[in-house]
Amino acid sequence: MFEIFKIGFISVKFTDILDIILISFIFFKLYNTIKGTIAAQIFYGLLIVLFLSFIAQVANFKATGWLLKLISDIWVIAFIILFQPEIRRLLVLVGRSPLLRFFIKTDQHNIAEIIADTAFELAQNQHGALIVIVKSVGIRGIVETGEIINSRVTKNLLRSIFYPRSPLHDGAVIINNGIIEAARCTLPLSSVTQIDGIPLGMRHRAGLGISEQADVICVIVSEETASISIAENGKLIRGLSKESLKNYLLKNFSQRKHKREVN
DSSP states (O other): OOEEEEETTEEEEHHHHHHHHHHHHHHHHHHHHHTTSTHHHHHHHHHHHHHHHHHHHHTTOHHHHHHHHHHHHHHHHHHHHHTHHHHHHHHHHHHTOHHHHHHSOOOHHHHHHHHHHHHHHHHHTTOOEEEEEEOSSOOHHHHTTSEEEEEEOOHHHHHHHTSTTSTTOSSEEEEETTEEEEEEEOOOOOSOOEETTEEOOHHHHHHHHHHHHSSEEEEEEOTTTOOEEEEETTEEEOOOOHHHHHHHHHHHHHHHHHHHHHO
């Protein structure tokens, strides 16, 4: 690779600049992850040791460089042990990267089953729920009205959110790419107040309203009638069973996958 410039006896190539940018990005992300924790103080110490080790190598201080290298090697093991929670959190953030999601497909069958099972259990207990599943473009404005969660979809988490005594139960949950982005979100109300002569409650009007304005599927569980409904493209489908809800979601997920492959 060709040389870009030279500082004294140090030759700087394009790959060197790329390497520095990559390392800087990694340290920046790591710092943001552990910022405000006790581990941050240890992180500063590690940076100082690495900097001194680099200076020793440049100045050709063999004894000092050997000692610092020895400390750095031991520190790698200590780093993994001490930063275990922070490393796990960083890997979770990487796993949620949109770039990674492009290569790793979400288990849509599992998500459909979780949502269907949860909706059925909530209906059995007459606990109301609003679950918005984003189909294509995200609804960031709606997400920002609620409490950010950013956790994978699980039945226990959904049940906990919509438990009547939970502070998050009043509002909608937003699910995007298998991740619960937020809870207690405020949805726009539809101007439609009744369908086929049957009045719509606030929960159904909210579910219908978001389906009119965004490309989403909204699962609605009524606490009054213990019924399960779906709102999509401004239309409401009532009286779904657990199996019919699961099949509806699976069919929609497979259609979206087919469209992506065609495009």
